[in-house]
Amino acid sequence: MTSYKDIIGQFETAANLHQGINEFSYGTLDQLDTATQNIQYSYLFLRPLQGVGLSGNTRSLNFELYSLDVPKLEDPQGLQIMTETEFALYDIVGYFNRGPLQQTTQVNINNITPVNEAFIDRVYGWVANITYFEQGVFNYCDYPG
Numbered sequence: 577m578t579s580y581k582d583i584i585g586q587f588e589t590a591a592n593l594h595q596g597i598n599e600f601s602y603g604t605l606d607q608l609d610t611a612t613q614n615i616q617y618s619y620l621f622l623r624p625l626q627g628v629g630l631s632g633n634t635r636s637l638n639f640e641l642y643s644l645d646v647p648k649l650e651d652p653q654g655l656q657i658m659t660e661t662e663f664a665l666y667d668i669v670g671y672f673n674r675g676p677l678q679q680t681t682q683v684n685i686n687n688i689t690p691v692n693e694a695f696i697d698r699v700y701g702w703v704a705n706i707t708y709f710e711q712g713v714f715n716y717c718d719y720p721g
Contacts, residue, residue: 577635577710578680578681578710580637583637583708584602584622586672586677586681587600587602587620587622587641587668588600588602590668590671590672590675591620591668593671594620594664594667594668594671596618596660596664596667597618597619597620597643597664598616598617598618598619599615599616599617599618599619599620600619600620600621600622601615601619601620601621601622602621602622602623602624603621603623604623605623607621608621608623608642617644617645617646617699618643618644618645618660618661618664619642619643619644619645619699620641620642620643620644620664620668621641621642621644622639622640622641622642623639623640623641623642624637624638624639625638625639625640625705626638627707633711633712634709634710634711635709635710636707636708636709636710637707637708638686638705638706638707638708639705639706639707639708640703640704640705640706641665641668641703641704641706642691642701642702642703643661643662643664643665643668643701643702643703643704644661644691644699644700644701645657645660645661645699645700645701646698646699646700647698647700654692654700657700657701658690658700658701658702661700661701661702662688662701662702665685665688665702665704666685668683669683669684669685669706672708680710680711680712681708681709681710681711682708682709682711683706683707683708683709684706684707684709685704685705685706686704686705686706686707687704687705688702688703688704688705689702689703689704689705690702691703
């Protein structure tokens with residue numbers, strides 16, 4: 577079973593490998609406010625949510641995954657940013673489902689919601705409610721004893 581810290585690290589690695597994402601962070605919603613944080617956009621933020629935990633031999637954890645950016649002057653409605661931040665979410669999910677982690681994990685997007693001018697700092701983007709799945713978490717050979 578992958579540790580919770582390592583799962584967050586997997587999301588950070590996926591964000592760091594993505595050419596269109598400048599910064600990744602994890603935490604509570606108050607840490608997303610740029611008035612209190614020095615954020616380098618484009619930004620990927622992972623927030624833990626209530627989840628199932630364990631069902632059978634599958635572990636599932638729920639998160640909100642934010643993909644945010646500030647539009648350029650020539651994009652005042654944020655349409656280009658909305659496009660880029662949406663695709664960034666799909667890229668991160670693809671990293672888990674089709675990349676180096678595809679044998680052990682699966683990430684599903686349950687729904688996606690637009691974010692416009694959140695926290696009065698003119699950011700645009702999306703928040704996706706996602707579920708991280710890990711199959712085969714029980715193995716007696718790994719039992720401490």
